[in-house]
Amino acid sequence: AVVSTQSTGDVPGSGLFYVLYQATTQRYGETSSSVMLAGGLGGMAMWLWGVPPDVLKTKFQTAPPGKYNSFLDVAPELYRREGPGAFFKGFAPSGMRAFLANGVCLVVYDLVMQAWKKYLPTTTNKHQLYSTV
Numbered sequence: 001a002v003v004s005t006q007s008t009g010d011v012p013g014s015g016l017f018y019v020l021y022q023a024t025t026q027r028y029g030e031t032s033s034s035v036m037l038a039g040g041l042g043g044m045a046m047w048l049w050g051v052p053p054d055v056l057k058t059k060f061q062t063a064p065p066g067k068y069n070s071f072l073d074v075a076p077e078l079y080r081r082e083g084p085g086a087f088f089k090g091f092a093p094s095g096m097r098a099f100l101a102n103g104v105c106l107v108v109y110d111l112v113m114q115a116w117k118k119y120l121p122t123t124t125n126k127h128q129l130y131s132t133v
Contacts, residue, residue, distance in 0.1 A: 043102030
């Protein structure tokens with residue numbers, strides 16, 4: 001059950017991240033501020049998609065043995081007891097962290113790649129890179 005809940009969150013969430021990242025940078029360009037925005041929105045979208053399966057997985061794992069047959073058995077009871085907001089518990093701090101972490105990470109990545117292209121050789125031939133002749 002753990003693998004299936006992770007894949008229901010991680011795989012589509014990663015796709016959503018990159019779609020949002022691409023759409024944002026195409027709309028606003030690739031300046032540091034737009035890359036920060038794109039990475040931040042993408043990170044938040046990934047968590048927004050991934051939190052509900054994670055909540056179900058956690059409820060399933062912490063339930064008394066035999067209470068549920070699968071993580072999908074958790075959803076109706078959780079909805080009935082706590083409403084739709086229960087599926088997004090923990091999103092606020094995760095979303096804020098994701099915005100900052102993903103935004104900063106992608107800005108730094110872009111800056112490193114710009115420096116790499118400017119200061120390091122572009123050849124991929126190992127013998128040319130290390131040749132002293």
